[in-house]
Amino acid sequence: MSALFGKPLCVLNEGIGSFADAIVQRGGAATRLEWAPPAGGDRAVGTALARLVNHPAVEGANAKAAERYLAAQPRLEGIGMAREALPGMGERMILHAGPPIAWQRMCGPMRGAIVGAILYEGWAEDAEAARELAESGEIVFEPCHHHAAVGPMAGIISPSMPVWVVANTTHGNRAFSNLNEGLGKVLRFGANSTEVLTRLEWMQKTLGPTLACAFEFLAELELKPLMAQALHMGDEVHNRNVAASSLLIRRLVPALLKSAARAADAASVIEFIAGNDHFFLNISMAACKSMLDAAHGVARSSMVTAMARNGVDFGIRVSGLGERWFTAPAPVVNGLYFPAYTTKDAAPDLGDSAITETAGLGGFAMAAAPAIVKFVGGTPQDALANTLAMTHITLKRNGAFTLPALDFAGTPACIDARRVVDTGLLPVINTGIAHKEPGVGQIGAGVTRAPLACFTQAVAALAAEVAP
Amino acid sequence: MYIQRLLPNLYRDSVSLMQLSAALGKLPGVEQASAVMATPGNLEFLRQAGLVDGDIAPRPNDLLVAVRGKSNAQLEAALAAALAALNDESVKDIRGAAAEAPLRSLQMALARSPAANLALISVPGDYAAAEAMKALRLGLHVMLFSDNVALADEVALKRYAAGRGLLVMGPDCGTAIIDGMPLGFANAVRRGAIGVVGASGTGTQQVTSLVHRRGAGISHAIGTGGHDLGKDVGGITMLHGLRLLAQDADTKAIVLISKPPSPDIARAVIAAARKAGKPVVINFIGSTEDPSGGNLHLSRTLDEAASAAVALARGRKPPRTAISSVKPPKLKFKRGQRYIRGLFSGGTFCYEASALLGDVWSNAPVDSKRTIEDPWKSREHTLIDLGDDVFTRGRPHPMIDLRLRNDRMLEEAADPQVAVILLDVVLGYGSHPDPAAELVPVLAKIKKKSGSPVIVASVCGTDEDPQGLERQEAALRDAGVLLTESNASAARLAGAIVAKLK
Numbered sequence: 001m002s003a004l005f006g007k008p009l010c011v012l013n014e015g016i017g018s019f020a021d022a023i024v025q026r027g028g029a030a031t032r033l034e035w036a037p038p039a040g041g042d043r044a045v046g047t048a049l050a051r052l053v054n055h056p057a058v059e060g061a062n063a064k065a066a067e068r069y070l071a072a073q074p075r076l077e078g079i080g081m082a083r084e085a086l087p088g089m090g091e092r093m094i095l096h097a098g099p100p101i102a103w104q105r106m107c108g109p110m111r112g113a114i115v116g117a118i119l120y121e122g123w124a125e126d127a128e129a130a131r132e133l134a135e136s137g138e139i140v141f142e143p144c145h146h147h148a149a150v151g152p153m154a155g156i157i158s159p160s161m162p163v164w165v166v167a168n169t170t171h172g173n174r175a176f177s178n179l180n181e182g183l184g185k186v187l188r189f190g191a192n193s194t195e196v197l198t199r200l201e202w203m204q205k206t207l208g209p210t211l212a213c214a215f216e217f218l219a220e221l222e223l224k225p226l227m228a229q230a231l232h233m234g235d236e237v238h239n240r241n242v243a244a245s246s247l248l249i250r251r252l253v254p255a256l257l258k259s260a261a262r263a264a265d266a267a268s269v270i271e272f273i274a275g276n277d278h279f280f281l282n283i284s285m286a287a288c289k290s291m292l293d294a295a296h297g298v299a300r301s302s303m304v305t306a307m308a309r310n311g312v313d314f315g316i317r318v319s320g321l322g323e324r325w326f327t328a329p330a331p332v333v334n335g336l337y338f339p340a341y342t343t344k345d346a347a348p349d350l351g352d353s354a355i356t357e358t359a360g361l362g363g364f365a366m367a368a369a370p371a372i373v374k375f376v377g378g379t380p381q382d383a384l385a386n387t388l389a390m391t392h393i394t395l396k397r398n399g400a401f402t403l404p405a406l407d408f409a410g411t412p413a414c415i416d417a418r419r420v421v422d423t424g425l426l427p428v429i430n431t432g433i434a435h436k437e438p439g440v441g442q443i444g445a446g447v448t449r450a451p452l453a454c455f456t457q458a459v460a461a462l463a464a465e466v467a468p
Numbered sequence: 469m470y471i472q473r474l475l476p477n478l479y480r481d482s483v484s485l486m487q488l489s490a491a492l493g494k495l496p497g498v499e500q501a502s503a504v505m506a507t508p509g510n511l512e513f514l515r516q517a518g519l520v521d522g523d524i525a526p527r528p529n530d531l532l533v534a535v536r537g538k539s540n541a542q543l544e545a546a547l548a549a550a551l552a553a554l555n556d557e558s559v560k561d562i563r564g565a566a567a568e569a570p571l572r573s574l575q576m577a578l579a580r581s582p583a584a585n586l587a588l589i590s591v592p593g594d595y596a597a598a599e600a601m602k603a604l605r606l607g608l609h610v611m612l613f614s615d616n617v618a619l620a621d622e623v624a625l626k627r628y629a630a631g632r633g634l635l636v637m638g639p640d641c642g643t644a645i646i647d648g649m650p651l652g653f654a655n656a657v658r659r660g661a662i663g664v665v666g667a668s669g670t671g672t673q674q675v676t677s678l679v680h681r682r683g684a685g686i687s688h689a690i691g692t693g694g695h696d697l698g699k700d701v702g703g704i705t706m707l708h709g710l711r712l713l714a715q716d717a718d719t720k721a722i723v724l725i726s727k728p729p730s731p732d733i734a735r736a737v738i739a740a741a742r743k744a745g746k747p748v749v750i751n752f753i754g755s756t757e758d759p760s761g762g763n764l765h766l767s768r769t770l771d772e773a774a775s776a777a778v779a780l781a782r783g784r785k786p787p788r789t790a791i792s793s794v795k796p797p798k799l800k801f802k803r804g805q806r807y808i809r810g811l812f813s814g815g816t817f818c819y820e821a822s823a824l825l826g827d828v829w830s831n832a833p834v835d836s837k838r839t840i841e842d843p844w845k846s847r848e849h850t851l852i853d854l855g856d857d858v859f860t861r862g863r864p865h866p867m868i869d870l871r872l873r874n875d876r877m878l879e880e881a882a883d884p885q886v887a888v889i890l891l892d893v894v895l896g897y898g899s900h901p902d903p904a905a906e907l908v909p910v911l912a913k914i915k916k917k918s919g920s921p922v923i924v925a926s927v928c929g930t931d932e933d934p935q936g937l938e939r940q941e942a943a944l945r946d947a948g949v950l951l952t953e954s955n956a957s958a959a960r961l962a963g964a965i966v967a968k969l970k
Contacts, residue, residue, distance in 0.1 A: 003585070004585060004586065004609045004635055004646060004712065005646075005647070005688060005712060005716050005718075006716075007585070008583075008647060009585065009586060009646050009647035009648075009649045010581060010583045010584045010585055010586070011584065011586050011587070011588050011649070011651070012574055012577045012578065012581065012584045012586070012587045012588070012603070012608065013588045013590075014574065014577075014587060014588065014589045014590070014591055014599060015588075015589055015590030015591040015613065015614070016590040016613070018897075018898065019588055019590060019613070019651065019652060019897075019898070020588075022650050022654070022897035022898070023649050023650065023651070025897075025934075026648065026649055026650060026656065028647070028648075028649040029581070029583070030588075031571065031577050031580060031581040031584060032571070033570075033571045033572070033573070033574070033576075033577050034570035034571060034572060035572070035573075035591055035599075036572070037591075037592075037594075037595050038573070038595075038598075043594055043595065043598075046595060046598045047597070047598050047601075049598065049602075050597075050598035050599070050601035050602045050605070051601065053574075053575065053601075053602040053605045053606065054575075054602075054605040054606050054607075055605070073476065073477050219528075220529070222476075222477045222529040224477040224478075224479065224529075225477050225478070225479035225505075225529040226479075228478075228479035228480075229479050229481070232481050385569070388569065389569060392569070392572070392573075392576050392579075399478075399554060399555045400477070400478060400479070402480070402484075404481075408480075408484060419573070419575065422572070422573040422575060422576075422602075423572035423573045423576060424572055425572060
């Protein structure tokens with residue numbers, strides 16, 4: 001509290017603009033707000049929000065959650081097999097991106113990818129049988145996020161898939177992601193042809209084991225410095241991973257050559273990685289997941305710890321609100337489409353990759369990757385503006401990830417659900433666009449926003465848990 | 469001696485680190501400093517420079533800061549400076565694109581203007597209480613101009629604020645002047661020694677304008693909103709405002725303005741006023757109670773309250789407040805012309821005139837038995853508050869939009885029984901930019917007909933108001949309006965004119 005008398009009046013003017021003019025005309029100080037009803041005009045949520053603003057219990061919880069996120073040290077530990085590595089992974093279980101969803105409601109690419117995974121696991125003879133099996137209820141479908149994992153696009157992980165293992169050495173938790181297949185006809189966009197299955201098999205039999213050999217000759221692969229360096233090289237480690245993938249392969253090649261891997265395998269692995277600008281994406285995602293899982297579960301914290309989409313629903317999780325998801329329809333992405341495709345062909349927003357934005361990267365670090373805004377016809381200035389706008393809905397700046405274009409300021413990180421609802425500024429997400437039909441693949445890329453409704457629900461739920 | 473610190477997994481590019489090293493090297497007591505990624509090459513370099521031990525192992529992912537000098541304290545200080553620079557969370561770029569970003573929330577605005585101490589909130593009533601609560605939670609005092617805020621919300625806000633030493637002016641607070649700054653609908657007045665706490669917006673405007681007109685000035689004028697002195701709220705803001713002004717060294721005399729409060733609240737306010745330690749003028753408009761004595765002074769009108777306060781602030785006795793007889797000029801009326809029709813844009817002006825004139829019909833009467841059935845249709849002596857919800861629904865307030873009153877004036881002038889049309893004209897920030905210009909053509913139309921009524925009016929404003937008091941008065945005088953300095957004297961003049969017409 002500051003005194004009203006005895007020092008110059010300094011006014012925040014919210015509403016009728018001419019009131020501020022009068023103060024300024026008389027030589028006073030007034031700051032003008034451009035106010036709109038918060039929570040999209042929902043008064044009940046607006047009232048709940050007002051109660052949470054600057055609430056000591058929430059502020060304290062957020063400080064703790066943010067500190068955990070900032071202190072996390074993700075290290076790429078190696079390669080594992082989903083069935084052994086992932087906590088709670090069942091033998092007849094398939095993990096998918098986004099919040100929970102039943103087979104009946106899944107989007108085309110997710111269904112296609114599940115059919116592919118069933119064939120890959122050998123649980124069915126052909127696609128028709130695989131579909132029947134998926135429909136039968138015999139297979140358990142669960143979100144990757146429920147198993148400390150994340151997957152881009154459809155995000156399908158089945159028991160026999162190799163996964164990246166990232167350890168947060170500060171807090172001891174681990175996070176996982178599948179391996180990136182490259183572009184074109186790939187499982188994560190719902191393709192399940194022989195070409196796709198053959199590659200998945202190669203990944204299981206050759207890529208995974210060969211990389212595992214290399215890890216024996218790798219010094220500790222700390223991910224924060226690598227990602228920080230990639231940001232300085234034009235990546236935002238979500239939609240642009242070319243620098244990070246290059247930095248990774250620079251580390252992998254000597255280790256691979258020293259390892260016991262067959263020369264032919266090593267060559268095919270190096271060739272595969274070198275041919276995929278997005279190879280690092282899945283590692284970036286697992287790193288982000290490990291940092292955010294450390295921040296999850298602080299009672300009364302309003303910090304967002306996951307944003308994920310399943311192609312139908314967009315869901316978020318909040319540190320202080322346990323395992324609940326707050327969902328809203330997934331938006332269609334505004335972006336640049338490959339020739340012959342339009343928004344009509346697009347599946348709604350899909351994938352766990354928004355974990356990067358949740359961790360202050362991706363769209364939040366767009367200032368590092370001005371090339372990204374070209375997807376929406378923007379300018380480098382727009383990239384800076386996007387990053388700066390996110391400072392208003394985040395609790396912290398992450399000094400580990402700095403942005404040269406903003407005079408080496410840290411990336412805005414730790415989304416505060418309260419601030420999203422109060423400002424109406426929605427988290428910006430850089431993302432690829434999947435065709436709505438399974439197997440067509442990526443048809444564009446662009447920039448989208450997390451839906452407000454996820455955050456208004458979270459704020460209402462938090463208000464119910466916090467004493468006035 | 470030298471000291472060093474390894475920062476695990478913190479990456480900075482080499483150019484940034486060279487800059488940091490150079491900056492550290494300039495700090496007092498630092499002979500040499502280096503910040504590098506702890507690669508084998510860099511470590512070798514530092515070894516040669518005598519900045520690290522021979523046995524430090526390379527950690528290429530870690531950032532190493534090493535400083536050499538003579539004083540441990542100075543080296544620790546240099547190390548702390550390095551850590552601060554590396555953890556700088558400040559938004560260095562705020563002057564750029566973010567500076568122009570629209571401010572969407574109070575929290576955002578407060579981050580931009582950390583010296584802010586008051587939120588002036590005029591958002592729609594449905595959202596106003598939530599915004600006010602946010603402001604209070606952020607440690608801001610609040611002026612809540614918005615109306616249509618539930619009484620329960622008002623009570624909750626004021627109780628929350630009271631526990632934290634914060635002031636809530638409003639809801640439905642039209643006017644305040646804090647630190648010389650006009651808030652909401654307010655007149656431009658000089659700063660001075662008179663403090664005001666007003667439950668009535670136009671009442672406060674009248675007193676502050678008259679104080680200015682009479683050569684004195686205002687320290688602060690605090691608005692409470694119209695419901696503060698009711699039973700539910702219990703006068704929280706008036707009592708708080710009174711306390712603030714009592715403690716304020718710049719304030720030598722205090723004026724309290726309200727319609728008559730409920731008896732319990734009035735007692736509490738009067739008791740608090742007695743302990744103010746400085747003169748307090750009480751104007752409970754229309755009240756017949758007289759709490760005078762000691763430091764308390766009763767005034768029957770806003771005009772008298774202003775005069776009393778001016779005198780008291782100068783250490784003089786208030787002038788005698790015997791109701792003066794107003795002498796009307798010689799006027800000619802047709803047979804049958806005898807009624808007053810008052811058309812007010814300020815609710816308190818209407819109420820004060822009703823209290824002074826007695827037997828009048830009104831939509832906001834002093835005595836509820838004198839409530840007019842149809843506020844759109846006058847009868848006998850009628851005083852209408854055109855700021856009433858009946859008239860403002862879907863229309864701007866009559867202080868901003870004069871058209872409704874202009875039409876009503878023509879209607880009243882056409883009534884052969886009407887002798888006087890009584891008006892208020894309110895200047896100041898927020899009001900119409902040139903009310904005289906709107907009124908003059910209407911007055912000309914009225915004057916053209918024989919047997920037209922005489923127009924009596926007062927202008928509430930100051931020479932510093934954007935509309936200019938002198939210019940407004942001159943235009944109205946030229947159009948034949950009988951002008952008085954205050955609303956009370958206008959009402960008395962109107963009363964004196966019709967007194968002869970029975």
